Amino acid sequence: DTGVSQNPRHKITKRGQNVTFRCDPISEHNRLYWYRQTLGQGPEFLTYFQNEAQLEKSRLLSDRFSAERPKGSFSTLEIQRTEQGDSAMYLCASSLVGRGNYGYTFGSGTRLTVV
Amino acid sequence: GESVGLHLPTLSVQEGDNSIINCAYSNSASDYFIWYKQESGKGPQFIIDIRSNMDKRQGQRVTVLLNKTVKHLSLQIAATQPGDSAVYFCAEPLLGKLIFGQGTELSVKP
Numbered sequence: 001d002t003g004v005s006q007n008p009r010h011k012i013t014k015r016g017q018n019v020t021f022r023c024d025p026i027s028e029h030n031r032l033y034w035y036r037q038t039l040g041q042g043p044e045f046l047t048y049f050q051n052e053a054q055l056e057k058s059r060l061l062s063d064r065f066s067a068e069r070p071k072g073s074f075s076t077l078e079i080q081r082t083e084q085g086d087s088a089m090y091l092c093a094s095s096l097v098g099r100g101n102y103g104y105t106f107g108s109g110t111r112l113t114v115v
Numbered sequence: 116g117e118s119v120g121l122h123l124p125t126l127s128v129q130e131g132d133n134s135i136i137n138c139a140y141s142n143s144a145s146d147y148f149i150w151y152k153q154e155s156g157k158g159p160q161f162i163i164d165i166r167s168n169m170d171k172r173q174g175q176r177v178t179v180l181l182n183k184t185v186k187h188l189s190l191q192i193a194a195t196q197p198g199d200s201a202v203y204f205c206a207e208p209l210l211g212k213l214i215f216g217q218g219t220e221l222s223v224k225p
Contacts, residue, residue: 004158033212040124042204042215043159056212091158093213104149104213106158 004107006092012113013082020078021110025094029103032075034067035091036060037109043091049075050097082114127222134192136219138205143186145207150179150190153218154201162190162203197223 005024013019025032031050035043046065047057051072061067064082069075079086090110095103128134140148146167151159163174165181165188172179178191192199202218 031211040217042206042218043213045212045214048212056210093158104161106160108156108158 004092004094004105006090006107006110008110009108010111010113012115015084015114016081018078018080019082019112020076021090021092021112022074022076023092023094023107024074025092026096026105027073029094029096029105030072031095031097032069033093033095033104034075034077035093037089037091038087046077079112082112084114087112087114124217125220125222127224128195129224130195130197132195134190134195134199134221136190136192136203136221138188138190138216140186140188140205140207142207143183145186147208148179148181148188149206149208149213150177151204151206151215152199152201153204159204159206159215192221195221195223197225199223 004026007022011019031048033048034046036046037043044060045058046061047067048055049069052069064080067075067077090112091106093104093106149164150162152162153159163177163179165172165179170181176193181188190203200221200223202220204215204218206213206215
């Protein structure tokens with residue numbers, strides 16, 4: 001296991017198009033998180049799953065955003081009708097509940113540019 | 116709103132010097148903090164953490180200090196190296212998710 005994997009690394013899309021990102025967490029981790037990061041800012045929480053259940057969604061996650069983790073393993077984040085304001089780095093992290101230090105491990109992110 | 120924040124957005128140090136990166140938090144009930152390092156094009160990488168029952172914790176070349184009286188923590192990097200150049204974030208777990216501050220960009224001059 002090489003850690004948290006995110007694909008694609010970069011995505012350029014035209015405004016109004018739909019995009020989907022994938023995250024493969026560390027295999028034994030049961031929690032998976034999505035964050036968004038804009039230039040010069042810290043990552044902002046979007047949503048997280050425990051196994052296949054989506055437990056929390058931030059108010060940042062508009063109706064155009066949807067995330068799934070159908071089998072409790074990999075997750076997808078879809079943005080519909082993209083807007084220029086969606087341009088950001090989308091980070092995925094995973095952890096094992098019960099670990100003393102939360103065990104958060106981040107992927108390298110998917111950088112989205114909406115033109 | 117955010118419960119953690121950083122004092123300075125950038126810090127420039129000479130190679131070999133010590134670096135100190137500061138962070139303030141607002142929730143006096145906060146009991147756990149994490150420092151992350153983020154290099155360009157990569158995700159945040161765990162550096163060191165500290166619980167509120169400690170004032171100090173040391174790692175390899177890094178030390179975190181926690182002052183609960185003034186709700187302040189700092190990350191000290193000894194003998195800063197070019198490879199330490201990155202953005203550093205303090206983060207606080209809140210109900211299972213991490214809340215990050217804005218970050219401090221550390222630049223190391225050779």
